[in-house]
Amino acid sequence: GRVQTIFSDHDNLQRLLPQADLVIGAVLVAGARAPTLVSKADLPRMEPGTVLVDVAVDQGGCIETARPTTHDDPTYVLDGVVHYCVANMPGAVAQTSTFALNNTTRAYAIALADAGVEAACGRDPALRLGLNTWRGAVTHPAVAESLGHPYVSPSLH
Known part of the structure; x- marks a missing residue:
């Protein structure tokens, strides 16, 4: 092959x-x-x-x-x-995919739990890019477009 x-x-x-x-x-x-x-x-x-x-x-x-x-x-x-x-292809190997997902997202969850959304997103650009909604507004351009909602740039302060 x-x-x-x-x-x-x-x-x-x-x-x-x-x-x-x-x-x-x-x-x-x-x-x-x-x-x-x-x-x-x-x-x-x-x-x-x-x-x-x-x-x-x-x-x-x-x-x-x-x-x-x-x-x-x-x-x-x-x-x-x-x-x-x-x-949901990962569902075929549920335990393995769950471990992989947890290993990938654990640091973000800990940052959010320790610092709160505003501080954690302010410190970590990757985490901020993952913010889809904030205070009732859609803060991700592609999500806003796909849902037909206006995009609002998140104000985290």
Whole structure:
């Protein structure tokens, strides 16, 4: 076997889709719908049996033909291409994914508990970027746009 990873740009994708055995779409635009990287028109160019995995299906999918599936019924075939679009893929390994999530978020939770939202977000730019709402306002531009609410820059002082 051979694995090749590429930067996901339109030209690379179009060039490599016809020869790919597996395409994993893992796009996240925080608070917004994922952009479409693979269109329905691309499917006939792919070999039968090619597998598309849409990790972004929870955010609307980055594959036009993606629709959420379940762990019990994870795949469907469209135009000869196998689609795996399980929402909440980490749920298949719940304990492992929980440990990973806890290890990643613990420091943020401790900072919030120790200092409060205003002080913690004031000290940590990464934590502030994760602030989606504050005092009844939507403070994340992509979340505001996706919900049709006005964006308000958070005033933390």
